[in-house]
Amino acid sequence: MVEFITLLNNSKAPFVVNMFPLIFNGENHWDPEFAFIDNNSNITIHDDNGLVYKNVFEFIYDSFLHAIKKAGGGPNVELTVGQIGWPTDGYPGATSANAERFFKYLLPFVKSNKGTPLRPGISIEVYIHTLVDENLHKIKLGAFRRHWGVYNNNGQPKYKIDFSGQGRDMYPTSAKGVVLMPKRWCVFNGNTTNQTLVQQMFDLACQEADCTSLSPGGSCHHLNYVQNVSYAFNRFYQNKAQYNNKVFLCEFGGLGKVVPDDPSVGTCKFPIEILTAEIADTKGMINMAGHRLSGYWTVLLLSLLLIIGIYM
Incomplete structure (x- = not known):
């Protein structure tokens, strides 16, 4: 590390750190308010030099500055926050309302x-993580890792945020031209005669689709048994672009059914997938409402739409 800091010092390159206040705060079992920068927490940290910290951002930032200095870093080594964000699902306290509050005070502070x-009076460089959710992100370190986005997968902002740092009460620009699949959902028919089969079908659905909202602290953790399975079935169904083939989709060993009414429950939203590309049925062989471009291509398409919307 000393050699690395020396290299940065000689080249005047920044030391880049990723900072996720909610997660750091939670892992240390601190007062949830300490994760916000509006300083309403009952926690106050005093260091050996008499410095006082009332929020986790300043505490982490200065901890790195102190460590860099001890490793030989001089004034040439600036600290850049390469990623900072607040997840909106999959973790206790990970909500859109809390994310809005976090950025409402962080960006004007920066x-x-x-x-x-x-280091009073210095300029702090931060990069927000991230534009949209990543439904294919690995979740070994936590279900929340798929829910950092400022935007939903349909290109609509989850919460108010003023990227300029002026603290204006406003939503960012929405993506234009996004079309959703038809309003239909795949749900569990409630047949619990074969519990083993139900569990197998639930596991199958969540292997293919994103069920992280069902995690403890997630927006759907409060669902009952039938609703829980229904959420998984619908995620799979939407992930496969509502392909109307009972062998492939909402059949689930005779446990699934398609319904026209939204089965969302409270904070738990049963989503409808984006219609990202239509496939022509030239031979009458295919019965698809659309085909979902997966992974990074979906993110790329939304990113382009959002960038165009922001600068128009």
Whole structure:
């Protein structure tokens, strides 16, 4: 590490750190309010030099500055926050309302050049993580890792955020031209005669689709048994673009059925997939409402739409 810091110091390159206040705060079992930068927490940290910290952002930032200095880093080594964000699902406290509150105070703080207790008056460079959710992200370290996006997968913002740092009460630009699949959902028919089969079908659905909202602290963790299975079935169904083939989709060993009414429950939303590309049925062989472009291509398409919307 000392050699690395020396290299940064000589080249005047920044030290880049990723910072996720909610997760850091939760892992240390601190007061949830300490994760926000509006300083309403009952926690106050005093260091050996008499510096006082009332929020986790300044505490983490200055901890890295202190470590860099001890490793030989001089004033040439600036600290850049390469990723900072607030997940909106899959973790206790991960909600759109909390994400909105976090950025409402963080971005004006950064823009103000107020600095931190250790380095008052400095400019802090931060990069928001991330534009849209990543439904294929690995979740070994937590279900929340798929829910960092400012935007939903349909290109609509989840919460108000002023990227300029002026603290304006506003939603960012929505994506234009996004079309959803037809309003239909695949749900569990409630037949619990064969519990083993139900579990197998649930596992099958969640292997292929994103069920992280069912995780503890997630927006759908409060569902009952039938609703829980229904959520998984629908995620799979939408993930496969509502392909109307009972062998492939909403059949689930005779446990699934398609319904026209939205089965969403409270904070748990049963989504409808995006119609991203139509496939021509030239030979009358295919019965598909559309074909979902997967993974990074979907993210790329939404990103382009959002960029166009922001600068128009």
